[in-house]
Amino acid sequence: MKLKEIAEILSLKPLTPAEGPDLEREVSGAYVGDLLSDVMANSEDGNIWITLQTHVNIVAVATLKNLSAIVIVNGRMPESDTLDRAVSEDIPILLTGKSAFETAGKLYRILNARNLQG
Template identity: 50%
Template sequence: MTVQTLAGLDGFCALTCPQPDREICGAYVGDLLSWVMGRAEADNVWITIMTNVNIVAVAALADVSCIVLAEGVKPEQSVLDTAEAKGVNILQSARPIYETAVLLAKTV
C-alpha cells in the first residue's frame, strides 16, 4: 500500500504528502525520538503525537514512509513546510494512538 492510499482511507488525512507513492511496510509507534531512530525500520509508518520540527529530521534519517500524527494533533505550518521541502509525508488521524495503530493493522 502507498502512503497516498493510506491518506485516502477513512480515519486518515494528509497534512503534507510530497512523496505519495512511497510504499508502506510495517509500523512503529513512539514519541521518544532516539528510541524511534533506534527501533523503527525503513518504510515503516511512524505513529506519534510529537509535533516539533525534529520529527521531520528523524523521519527523513530513519527513512520511514510517513509520519501519522495521532489524537488529531497538528504541527505548526513551519513544520509542514519543512516536511514538504525535505520530502517527508505527514498524515493525521483523529483517533488515539492505540486505535490508530489497530486501524492501520487492519487496513495495511
C-alpha cells in the first residue's frame, strides 16, 4: 500500500516539502514506539513508524531501519534540525493531531483489509 493513500485516509499532514521525500513509496506495515532502541531492534523494513518523539535521532533510526515514513502524533512539532535531516535523508515526516492509539487503531484496520501485517 502506498504511503500517499494512507496519508489521505488518515488525514496525515506531510511536513517535509513536496519536492523533498515523495509519498509514493510502499508501506509494508506499521510500528508504534517511542523508545529508539526498541524501534531499532524491532521495526521492519518499509514500516511506517508512529511516535511522539520529535528529536533529530528519529530520522537516524528511520534511515538505518529503512522505514517508509515517520508519523508524529498528538499534534507535536518536530524540531527544525529533525526536519532538515529528514529532507536530506529522504524520510517523509507526517503529522496528526490524533493519538498514537487512534492512529494505530485506524491504520491497523486499513492494513488488515489489504492483508498487510503490523
